[in-house]
Amino acid sequence: MKKVITLLMVALMSLTSFAITVDEILDKMEENENANSSKMAMTQIVTKADGRENISKLMSYSIDKGDKGLMVYNSPARIKGMKILTLNDGDDIWFYSPRTARIRKIASGQKSQSVNNSDFSYEDMSAEDRREDYNCKLVGEEKRDGVLSYKIEMVPKGTDGSYSKIVGWVDKEKFMMVEAHMYDEDDELWKKLFVHGLKKEGKYWTMESIEMQNVLKGSKTVMKVESVEFDLKLDPTMFSERYLRK
Amino acid sequence: MKKYILFLLLAISLGAEGLDNLELGGYLESKTSLMFSEDELFSDYATVRLEGAWNFGKRGGIETHVLFTHSNAPLDPNESFKEGSVMERIMMGLISGPLMMIDSMGLMDSTLLGMMAGVDLDPFIRYLPYSSFYPKDKAVLDRALLKLYFKKFDLFIGRQMIAWGTGYGFNPTDVWNQKSPIDPTAPKMGVNAIRAEIPFGSVSGLTLVASPGADLKLSSAGFRFKGNLGGFDFSFSGMRVMNADRQLLGLPPKIIAGFDCAGQIGSVGVWAEAAAINPKHANLDYTDVDSLYAQIDAGLDYNFPNGLYFLLEYYYNGLGRHDSKDYSAREYMSLFGGDAAGFGQNYVMVGLRKDFLDYFNATLFGLGNLNDQSAMLIPGIEYSFHDNLAIDIKAQIGIGDEEKTEYGGVYSSGVLTVTGFF
Numbered sequence: 001m002k003k004v005i006t007l008l009m010v011a012l013m014s015l016t017s018f019a020i021t022v023d024e025i026l027d028k029m030e031e032n033e034n035a036n037s038s039k040m041a042m043t044q045i046v047t048k049a050d051g052r053e054n055i056s057k058l059m060s061y062s063i064d065k066g067d068k069g070l071m072v073y074n075s076p077a078r079i080k081g082m083k084i085l086t087l088n089d090g091d092d093i094w095f096y097s098p099r100t101a102r103i104r105k106i107a108s109g110q111k112s113q114s115v116n117n118s119d120f121s122y123e124d125m126s127a128e129d130r131r132e133d134y135n136c137k138l139v140g141e142e143k144r145d146g147v148l149s150y151k152i153e154m155v156p157k158g159t160d161g162s163y164s165k166i167v168g169w170v171d172k173e174k175f176m177m178v179e180a181h182m183y184d185e186d187d188e189l190w191k192k193l194f195v196h197g198l199k200k201e202g203k204y205w206t207m208e209s210i211e212m213q214n215v216l217k218g219s220k221t222v223m224k225v226e227s228v229e230f231d232l233k234l235d236p237t238m239f240s241e242r243y244l245r246k
Numbered sequence: 247m248k249k250y251i252l253f254l255l256l257a258i259s260l261g262a263e264g265l266d267n268l269e270l271g272g273y274l275e276s277k278t279s280l281m282f283s284e285d286e287l288f289s290d291y292a293t294v295r296l297e298g299a300w301n302f303g304k305r306g307g308i309e310t311h312v313l314f315t316h317s318n319a320p321l322d323p324n325e326s327f328k329e330g331s332v333m334e335r336i337m338m339g340l341i342s343g344p345l346m347m348i349d350s351m352g353l354m355d356s357t358l359l360g361m362m363a364g365v366d367l368d369p370f371i372r373y374l375p376y377s378s379f380y381p382k383d384k385a386v387l388d389r390a391l392l393k394l395y396f397k398k399f400d401l402f403i404g405r406q407m408i409a410w411g412t413g414y415g416f417n418p419t420d421v422w423n424q425k426s427p428i429d430p431t432a433p434k435m436g437v438n439a440i441r442a443e444i445p446f447g448s449v450s451g452l453t454l455v456a457s458p459g460a461d462l463k464l465s466s467a468g469f470r471f472k473g474n475l476g477g478f479d480f481s482f483s484g485m486r487v488m489n490a491d492r493q494l495l496g497l498p499p500k501i502i503a504g505f506d507c508a509g510q511i512g513s514v515g516v517w518a519e520a521a522a523i524n525p526k527h528a529n530l531d532y533t534d535v536d537s538l539y540a541q542i543d544a545g546l547d548y549n550f551p552n553g554l555y556f557l558l559e560y561y562y563n564g565l566g567r568h569d570s571k572d573y574s575a576r577e578y579m580s581l582f583g584g585d586a587a588g589f590g591q592n593y594v595m596v597g598l599r600k601d602f603l604d605y606f607n608a609t610l611f612g613l614g615n616l617n618d619q620s621a622m623l624i625p626g627i628e629y630s631f632h633d634n635l636a637i638d639i640k641a642q643i644g645i646g647d648e649e650k651t652e653y654g655g656v657y658s659s660g661v662l663t664v665t666g667f668f
Contacts, residue, residue, distance in 0.1 A: 048604045054633050068448075076633040077271050077667035087448060092477065094449070099433065101409045105479055105508050107515030110549045117630075160513065162551070185551060219604070240448040241472075242400065246393070 022138045025150055026131070028175040032205045035230040037063040042223050046118050049218035056116060061234055068239035071125070079116060083244050090126020096244040103244055112162035119191065119212040119221040123162055133157055134166075144169040144179045145194075163190070174198060176205050189215050204230050272297045272311075272668060279661040281326065285372070289319045295388075304395060309406075311389035311436070316382050319375040328648050331655025332570065332589070336578045388436045399444040405436040408455060410470060410483065411519045411543075412508040415595045415613065416561040416587050418521035418541035419504035421468065421487045422455070424584035427561070427595060427613050428622055428642065449474045459489045463499075470504075478509030497583045500525045519543040523564070539564030541586070545595075557597035566591040570618035570650050589652045590617035605630045613653070620646025620653035634667040 044056040056076060062069040069086040073079045081098035093106040106113075111123040134154035142151050149169035156163065164187050168180040176198055184190040192215060197208025206228050213220040237243060278290040294314045301307040327333040374380055391404030411417035415427035423434045437457055445451035450473040459465040468485035483506075488499035506519040520542045545559030565586045567573055573589045580586040587593070597611040607628050614621040626640035640661045646654025 050604070052604075056633075077273075078634045078636070080271060080667075092449075100431065101407045101434065105510075105515075107510035107513065107547070109510065109513030110515060110547070112551070113549055113555075217604075237445070240445060242443060242445040242451065245443065246395070246400070 020138075020150070022136050022152060025138065025152070025170055025175065029170065029177070032175055034065055035204050036065060037061075037230070037232055037234050039229045039232055039234065041226040041228075043226055044116065044118055045222045045224065047220050047222075054117060056118075061238060063234050063236060063239060068236075069125075070239055070243070073116065082116070084115070084122075084125070085239060085241070085244055086126055087239065093122055093126065094241065094244065101245070103241055108160055119214045119217075119219055120223075121162060124212070133161065139167075141172070142169060147178055148172045149178055171198070174205060176207075184216075191215060201228055202230060206230075267301045267303070269299045269301075270297065273665055274668070275663060275665045277661060277663045279659055281657050281659040283325065283328075283657045287319065287325070287372075289317070291318070292316045297389075306392065306394040309389055309391050309393065310387075313384075313386040313388050315384045315386070317375075317384070318382065326657055326659070328655045328657060330649045332573050332650065332652060333578070333655055336573065336575055340575050340578070386435075390436075399442055402439075402441040402443070405438050406441065407434050408437050408439065408441065409434055410481075410504075410506075412479075412506040412517040413519045413543035413559065413561075414517075414545055414547075414557060414597075415559050416541075416543040416593070417519060418543055419470075419483050419485075419502070419506055419519055421466065421485050421502060421584075422457070425587065427587050427593070428624065447474075449479060457489070464488050464490055464493060468502075476509075478507050480507035481505070492583055495579050495583045497579060497585060498525045500585075513548065515547045517543075517545050541565070553601060555597075555599040557595070557599075559595040559597075561587060561593040561595070563588060563591050563593065566617070568617055570652070573652070588615060590615040592616040615646075615652045618646065618651040618654075620644070620651030622653045622656070636665050638663040638665070 038061070040060040042058050042060055044058060046054040046056075048054075054076075056079065057074045059072045059074065060069070061071075067087070067089055069084075069090070071084040073082040083096040085094040085096070086092070087094075093111065095104050095106055096102070097104075106122055111126070112121050114120070115122055115125055134156055136152060136154040138150055139153045140151040142149055147169075149171055152168045152170060154166050154168070156165075162184075163182045164185050165183040166180055167183075169178050170176065171178050176195065177193075178195050178198070180193040181189055182191040182193070192213040194211040194213070195207050195209075196211065198205055199208065200206075207225060209222050209224045211220060211222045272295040275293045275295075276290070277293070278288065281287050281289075292315070296312045296314075297310070299307060299309045327337075387405060389405050389407060391402050391406045394401040394403070408422040410420040410422065415425075415430045417423070417425050422437045422439075425434075426432065439455050439457040441456075442454045443451060444454070451471075453470040453472070455466075455468050455470075457466040466485065466487045466489060468483060468487075470481050470483040472479065472481040474480070481504075483502075483504035485502040485504065486499065487502065492499070501524045502521050504519070504521045506517070508515070508517040510516060520540065522538060522540050524538045540562065541564055542562040543559065545557065547555065547557040549555050563586050565577075565580050566589055567577060568591050570589070577586070577589040581588065592615075594614045594616060595611065596614075597609065599607060599609045601607045609624075609626045609628075611624040611626075612621055613624070621644075623643040623645060624640060625643075626638060628639075629637045631637055638661075640663070641658065642656070642661075643658045644653045644656035646652070648654050
């Protein structure tokens with residue numbers, strides 16, 4: 001989930017007439033996100049349009065400031081042992097299914113696919129450095145859920161991504177993303193992202209949960225952070241195919 | 247056998263010092279199929295898979311999977327083919343020899359043969375598998391392995407699942423499994439082997455496998471070097487394959503050099519897999535192929551913005567026949583023994599998948615034999631009834647000349663599968 005925020009925050013580049021520039025906002029946000037490593041226990045709650053819920057438990061690990069990531073699903077039984085490895089800031093993604101013992105590389109064309117039937121896609125999960133991929137500008141200041149925020153708009157430079165435009169709101173005091181809207185290729189609002197319960201954990205800001213709403217389908221996914229640890233010593237061999245097969 | 251398996255599971259349970267290290271799970275699957283032959287026969291299976299694993303932390307672990315299957319009227323694969331079909335012609339050819347031998351050796355009394363000829367045995371034989379006289383329960387130890395993790399490598403000893411290659415419907419380099427392009431996602435069964443995984447980097451390393459058989463001659467071994475270059479995963483492999491099954495089927499030992507890769511071009515996922523196979527001539531009659539041949543698989547897949555998944559795959563089978571008139575016992579044995587995925591030389595697979603109404607996904611796969619112009623259509627719908635419960639309905643529809651082609655002579659069928667995970 002950190003990657004979704006990184007995705008949004010890292011991409012903002014252009015200058016506006018505001019007292020602060022997009023780059024400065026980004027720099028400050030990166031300072032908040034620079035944990036060398038992290039370990040999160042999470043609960044994923046997918047609520048479909050008809051109200052039916054699917055609940056999954058997973059562990060999320062990252063090292064090298066998010067350059068390498070690993071997600072391991074522990075429940076439900078149907079997907080237990082499913083693992084997703086991301087390397088190179090999410091440019092390369094491998095999916096491991098314990099039922100077939102196969103490791104499959106996810107092509108960029110498949111990154112728009114839903115992860116475990118949720119409203120998050122592989123693309124949402126990857127921590128790509130969007131400074132290179134998006135044209136960004138600071139378009140205003142607005143209150144979101146009572147929080148005064150910078151409003152930032154970013155438009156992809158290429159055609160690889162799933163979104164035609166992303167609009168994000170960054171808390172002016174905490175320099176953390178609090179909300180984002182993603183638009184589809186027809187420039188129609190597709191998804192809304194909300195960050196709930198921002199709080200400081202040691203040096204770093206974290207959240208109680210992150211919510212992705214699919215406006216078109218009427219579904220939503222909440223990733224609830226059960227526990228989080230930063231800057232802990234993680235075995236680098238975890239982030240390898242070797243570990244996926246274990 | 248059952249007692250032995252239960253003992254193994256119990257041993258794992260009791261051996262666990264802490265329950266935190268113990269993981270139990272599995273699934274129950276009920277499968278009912280109806281074949282649209284003249285008799286319209288049902289068959290149904292109930293399978294329970296019990297999975298147990300105990301981890302020794304970072305040092306290794308134990309893993310055991312047991313499959314219990316109860317089958318009511320297991321479909322005889324030979325019943326799936328229409329009268330006069332290619333497959334029936336080949337099978338009749340295969341059994342006519344032994345029947346003539348029985349006759350010539352006087353192993354069966356001619357009076358008895360005469361009586362049998364005058365009686366319709368079909369009602370007795372056909373319904374035998376439905377009766378309680380027929381053995382219905384089977385227990386299989388699918389996995390039983392020790393996992394030992396060392397600093398520089400991991401060692402897996404025992405019955406284990408090994409999956410090589412990058413192809414979807416066809417895996418010419420995966421000599422450890424028999425795969426049917428008609429059911430590519432079917433679970434792979436365990437292999438008795440010792441496997442070493444030696445990593446060189448995050449996504450590169452060397453795999454060594456030795457699968458012992460009755461003796462050295464009937465044993466298999468292989469290596470696979472895997473790397474990553476320019477965003478592509480690739481691997482080179484080499485195998486020597488022989489086992490008791492091949493010996494019984496009259497299939498020769500074979501030496502294989504393999505290559506596979508997977509990556510993307512633009513937004514399109516691509517993969518390829520190739521094997522150069524050099525069978526060792528062993529004077530094994532009609533199955534002996536005394537020349538080098540190749541099997542190649544190449545495919546691509548793409549996700550359209552509307553969520554439609556598309557797959558296209560091509561398979562070249564150097565062991566196959568260009569003309570359906572040449573289909574013979576050799577092709578049957580190659581198919582049965584896992585040396586080839588079909589009778590012909592050129593195949594294409596096309597697949598579509600789309601999620602809809604949140605809990606459903608619809609699939610349509612087509613497998614075509616380009617040489618004899620026949621195809622198998624496989625439409626299906628899966629319904630996620632619950633996080634851990636899925637209902638799947640599939641059909642298999644054979645298209646093509648009933649007497650001259652590979653898939654045209656197959657009866658169409660429908661299968662209902664319900665799977666619950668625990």
